[in-house]
Structures are given as structure tokens and as C-alpha cells.
Amino acid sequence: MGSKVWKRGEAICLSSLQATSKVTGGIVVDRHVGIDLLATYETRSKTLRDKLGFSPEEAGVEALELVTSCLKRHESTKTVPAPTVEFLAEVDEFNRTAGGKNPILKEQSSTGVGEWAGYTCNIGKGCSHGCLYCYAEKMATRFKRVEGAEEWQEEIFREVSTAGCKKYPSTVMFPTTHDISPAYLPAYRVHLYNLLNAGNQVLIVTKPHFESVQAICAEFASFRDQMIFRFTIGGLNGEVMRHWEPGAPPIEERLLCLKHAFEQGYTTSVSAEPMLGGQKEAIKLYYLLEPFTTKEIWFGKMNNIGGFRKSADPEVAGQAKELMGLQSDDEIMELVEALRGRPKVQWKDSIKEVIAKRNR
Numbered sequence: 001m002g003s004k005v006w007k008r009g010e011a012i013c014l015s016s017l018q019a020t021s022k023v024t025g026g027i028v029v030d031r032h033v034g035i036d037l038l039a040t041y042e043t044r045s046k047t048l049r050d051k052l053g054f055s056p057e058e059a060g061v062e063a064l065e066l067v068t069s070c071l072k073r074h075e076s077t078k079t080v081p082a083p084t085v086e087f088l089a090e091v092d093e094f095n096r097t098a099g100g101k102n103p104i105l106k107e108q109s110s111t112g113v114g115e116w117a118g119y120t121c122n123i124g125k126g127c128s129h130g131c132l133y134c135y136a137e138k139m140a141t142r143f144k145r146v147e148g149a150e151e152w153q154e155e156i157f158r159e160v161s162t163a164g165c166k167k168y169p170s171t172v173m174f175p176t177t178h179d180i181s182p183a184y185l186p187a188y189r190v191h192l193y194n195l196l197n198a199g200n201q202v203l204i205v206t207k208p209h210f211e212s213v214q215a216i217c218a219e220f221a222s223f224r225d226q227m228i229f230r231f232t233i234g235g236l237n238g239e240v241m242r243h244w245e246p247g248a249p250p251i252e253e254r255l256l257c258l259k260h261a262f263e264q265g266y267t268t269s270v271s272a273e274p275m276l277g278g279q280k281e282a283i284k285l286y287y288l289l290e291p292f293t294t295k296e297i298w299f300g301k302m303n304n305i306g307g308f309r310k311s312a313d314p315e316v317a318g319q320a321k322e323l324m325g326l327q328s329d330d331e332i333m334e335l336v337e338a339l340r341g342r343p344k345v346q347w348k349d350s351i352k353e354v355i356a357k358r359n360r
């Protein structure tokens with residue numbers, strides 16, 4: 001080290017900590033961490049400048065952050081800590097007293113949830129996120145399980161047990177009709193443990209709370225191969241997101257969760273369904289999130305948005321009309337063209353329908 005002059009492309013071997021310091025000093029390494037950090041830095045910087053209009057300085061700062069995150073991920077995956085004794089005691093106690101039915105059900109549909117998983121698991125009724133477009137709320141209201149959207153926001157645990165859970169033949173998506181709010185978190189972690197400990201593959205779809213993601217990441221490193229985090233991030237405009245998803249974590253918190261799960265060595269994915277903006281915002285979202293996403297980024301339109309156009313609330317009707325305009329078939333096809341060939345991009349059925357219509 002010291003006064004040594006590094007040649008571009010020279011292979012050296014450093015610990016991750018040394019590598020971090022060299023990276024932040026403008027020198028990057030390859031061999032020890034098994035990833036080409038220089039290429040990562042340069043590609044990221046170029047993408048941010050070319051695709052997202054960042055200045056060279058801003059792009060440099062962001063690119064360094066990505067390199068640091070890659071190094072943290074590398075560091076995390078070197079160790080596989082088992083769940084703590086305290087958490088296992090919590091699991092035992094919970095399972096000892098838990099009663100009720102098995103909450104895991106076979107998914108009947110081949111679209112929606114069925115595109116992602118063969119089984120579903122839910123441990124509560126209601127969701128404090130109160131998304132205006134929530135299908136689970138509409139069903140609960142229709143079948144008189146709740147009085148309406150207001151009551152839906154109360155989170156009530158169901159009496160269920162996953163103690164002695166079996167291994168299911170395909171992925172279990174958990175949850176699908178509520179979220180992992182801090183209120184659901186303690187019970188959620190126990191049920192998640194039961195599912196994973198039985199050998200199941202679990203898809204965790206959530207508008208993520210940092211408290212919840214951090215608590216899951218802390219205990220489940222030994223199950224990393226069986227889990228996928230899929231974070232729902234439908235847009236980047238905080239105001240619009242607050243309109244449609246008033247009780248859900250803000251965009252900044254969701255991005256933090258994605259980065260945290262990535263750095264902790266977990267498999268990460270994003271669901272931009274429903275998209276809450278037009279094609280330009282979706283493209284921006286893709287380029288911002290892609291490096292922290294190890295699996296797919298799904299895009300889909302809001303289902304049944306037409307109904308909101310007739311809402312008595314002028315704000316809801318206005319937002320719906322604007323979104324419909326932003327997601328016309330022409331706009332969707334521009335998105336499809338712009339992201340064509342990107343390996344992580346996946347289209348949900350609502351977008352596949354537009355593509356099929358145009359190809360007829």
C-alpha cells in the first residue's frame with residue numbers, strides 16, 4: 001500500500017474494510033469481493049447521468065453508495081448467524097399457546113397472486129395502510145367481514161397456528177391480505193419461522209416498514225435461500241403515493257428497506273404494481289432501484305381504476321383520471337419499449353394484455 005501506484009485493471013486482494021476505504025478514495029478492487037467494483041461504480045454513474053439527469057458530482061456520490069452497499073452485502077453473506085436464543089424462546093412460547101386453524105391456503109387463481117405463488121398465508125384481518133385500491137378491503141366489505149374502508153384499517157389478529165407446519169410443493173406468499181405493520185410483526189416473525197423451518201419457500205410482499213424489515217433480517221439469515229423480499233414501490237412521487245396509500249410507509253422508508261435487505265444479503269425484488277405514475281416515472285423507478293434488486297422488478301397497472309373516476313370525492317376522481325391518462329395503451333407501450341430486454345423487468349397480466357392487444 002503506502003506510496004504504491006495502482007494501475008487501472010490491476011488485480012489486488014484486500015479485506016472488505018480496506019476495499020471500502022480504497023473505494024471511497026477513488027480506487028476500486030475486484031478479486032477479493034468477487035464483484036467488479038470499478039465497473040459497478042462506472043456503470044452506475046453513467047446510468048444516473050444518462051438516464052436520470054444526475055450531475056457528475058451527484059452521480060459519483062450515488063455510485064459510491066452503491067459500491068459501499070455491494071461491499072456490505074458481500075460482508076453480510078460471509079456469515080450465517082442462527083436465530084437468537086431469545087427469538088427461539090419467543091417462537092416456542094407463541095406456538096405453545098397458539099390455537100386455531102392453519103392459515104395456509106392453496107391459491108386458486110393463475111393471475112394476480114397466482115402469478116407469484118401457489119399458496120397464501122395471512123394471520124390477520126385489516127390493514128392500517130388503508131390503500132384506496134385495496135382488493136382485500138373490497139372483498140371484506142362485500143362479504144360483510146368489515147363495515148367498510150374505515151374499519152378495515154383496524155388490524156385484528158386471527159386465531160391461527162402454524163406450529164408443525166408442513167412443506168408445501170410451491171412458494172407460499174405471506175402476507176397477501178394485510179401487511180407486516182409493526183402491530184403484526186411479532187406474530188408475523190413467529191409464523192414466518194414456522195414456515196421456513198418446515199423447508200418452505202416464502203415470498204414476502206410488503207409496503208415495507210423499516211422496523212419490520214430490520215427485525216426480519218436480523219433473525220432469518222440462516223433462511224436467506226428460502227426467502228424473497230418483494231417490496232411494493234409503485235411510484236416515486238410522495239404526494240401521489242400518500243393519496244393512494246395513505247397509511248403506508250413513505251417512499252424514503254421503502255427505499256431504505258430495499259437497501260437494507262440488499263446489504264444484509266437477502267434476495268430482493270420490487271413490485272411496481274399498481275404503478276402510481278406514468279411511463280416516465282416507471283422508467284426512473286427502474287433505473288433507481290435496479291442495482292439493489294437481485295431478482296425481478298414487476299410492473300402492473302391499477303386494476304379497476306375506472307371505478308374511481310366516478311368517485312364522489314373530487315380528489316379521488318381527479319387522481320384517477322390523471323392516472324388513467326398516464327397509463328393509456330400508448331404510454332404503456334412506450335414503457336415496454338424503453339425497458340425491452342432488461343433482464344429483471346417483468347410485466348404483470350394488466351400490461352401483458354396491452355402488449356397482446358397491440359400485437360394482434
Ligand code: SF4
Pocket residue numbers: 127128129130131133134135136137176177178179207248
Ligand atoms: S398494503 Fe395491501 S392489504 Fe394493506 S391496505 Fe394496502 S393493498 Fe390492502
